[in-house]
Amino acid sequence: MIRIRDLHRIYRVGVEEIHALRGVSIDIGRNEMVAIMGASGSGKSTLMNTLGCLDRPTSGTYELDGKEVSKMSSTELAHVRNEMIGFVFQSFELLSRQSALANVELPLVYSRKSLSPKARIAMAEEALGRVGLSDRMDHTPSQLSGGQTQRVAIARALLNSPRILLADEPTGNLDSQTTEDVLRLFRSLHAEGQTIIIVTHENDVASYCQRVIRLRDGQVIADCPAHEDEGVRLAGGAR
Amino acid sequence: MNRWYFWVSAVRLAFGQLMANKMRSLLTTLGVVVGVASVTAVIAVLSGLKTKVLAEFETFGASRVFIFPDRPDGVPNNRFGWSDIRLKPHEVEELRDKWPSVKAITPVTDLEATIESETERLDGVSVTGIWPDWHACESRKVIEGRPFNRIDEESVRQVCLVNESAVQELSLVGNPVGQTILINGRRYLIVGIVETIQSRMFGMGGPTAEVFVPFSVADKLQQSRRYFIRVSAMLKSPELAEEAKSEARYLLRRMRGLTAEDPDTFRVEAIDQYIDQFKSLASGITAVAGGVVGISLLVGGIGIRNIMLVSVSERTREIGLRKAVGATPGAIMAQFLLEAVALSFVGGFVGIGIGRLMALGVASIPDAGLEQVYVPFWAVLMSFGFCAVVGIVFGFFPAMKASRLDPIEALRHE
């Protein structure tokens, strides 16, 4: 489903070149649940943004569902983001003045499908239902708890039934109880067949996943099932 | 990006944005407000003036034709002397008998004379020699007494008509008809009173005393034998203006024995030429006003551009999010262009409102004769058209900037 080969990403800051990814090659199949780990600055977010079609690699190839996306135009990438990818940001990124429902509906504004208003609301309600927020649809983000806010962001990512759900440190801003809630939600989505990729630097979080990919200095240094991952084992083993 | 829901959301968002920044939006559009208000007011005043002037031409009679003596251009002076050019009474008589499109015709000649009543003496009063048909030609009625008749003309009777201001200036008491006045020392019987029309055309000149005598009398009063005569005629119907002009040219050229190479030694004019002149004057004024408006719209446009740039930078994160969930560069562009146009339309609305108030103000100035000032519908449409163009042109750069933002960098903003 995801196939990246020899991916490089170089940031230019003035005359300096920062090599954030140096030849990453990964395959991720349907219905996998993968954790990407690594020290700060190892290139996790860069890789994630590339997988989410928010950023283009400097070189290398990225095939998503058989489509080569690394050379697409901004408009084509926008369509891919809209139709195939659900992205959950660490900092939620909700529109603060809009209700939970309106926030979840946002991707439909830019959808190429034409839907009746009824169908749109039904879709948004269903997505909110899946994250257990059916009773908070009219609340604005400021009227929701941190965990609820993150669940709204997840509902928005799920809205278009994306091929993959990407989450860059989705629990970074949450306490341990809400982290637990969110992770359980991911688990049940995974159980329903959703492909999920999570960036984290907590072994606890990674232990919810099937597979762990470790990065260092922009390169893959380990790629194995979670129960074989040393860090995860030391933290209490795979569940 | 032609889907309904996108545009509905975009419009809603644009107006939400305006509402969220009411004061800022209003201040930003000040230039547009000034521009649209002035164009609206100028057009309103001009339209009012046009209606008024056309109405005046109408009462004047849109079906009048004039003939003047006229020295042709580009011909040496000695080629046609004044006696060749001058209109002569017998020529007017022949025109009266042979000119098919005309139902009334009169020669007109003016002179200045000293007029005396029992108590007053007026120097330099305009005395005009006319045929009885003059009243029909100039649409000026006799309001008391009677007009001249053929006997007055043919027997060169010492009769006259005076207008109301002459009656006042001469301090005539009682019914002036039947009284006598002196013109250059000779006694004339007043047979009727002509209504005074002030030259209201551009609000200039008050009423002045006028005295009329039969043309044959004026012929005697003129000092020179080669005095100036013009011809005023009334068409059988207004559409005949062009035909009447060519008939007059044909007849006069034949009377004067002009050959095909000779130019006209006279000039025939119909009132529609004056209307055309007024119209071109009005469009000239409109063009100048348009220039002024252009400048204020430019200023307004720059204001819009700046505030849109501020808006783009304030909302960078939101733009990043919208892009992340699938907004294409085109969609972002459309969104911001729409906001710029909405902003400009607010200026347009306020401007048209203020322009209308200004027009109402002008209309209520007493005695200016501009009661007919109004804002035509096409001016409203045109103003909004301008606003749309200003919004699109000046919103383009900020919208472009927004559409090119990199989603990741935009999300990292702040």
Ligand SMILES: Nc1ncnc2c1ncn2[C@@H]1O[C@H](COP(=O)(O)OP(=O)(O)OP(=O)(O)O)[C@@H](O)[C@H]1O
């Ligand atoms: N926009 C950018 N411009 C320049 N350098 C960047 C940019 N984004 C990331 N980098 C650099 O690229 C490298 C990888 O960054 P990245 O954000 O992918 O790390 P990360 O693994 O997500 O770290 P963290 O765990 O702290 O989020 C870092 O050295 C970072 O400084």
Ligand SMILES: [Mg+2]
């Ligand atoms: Mg990161």
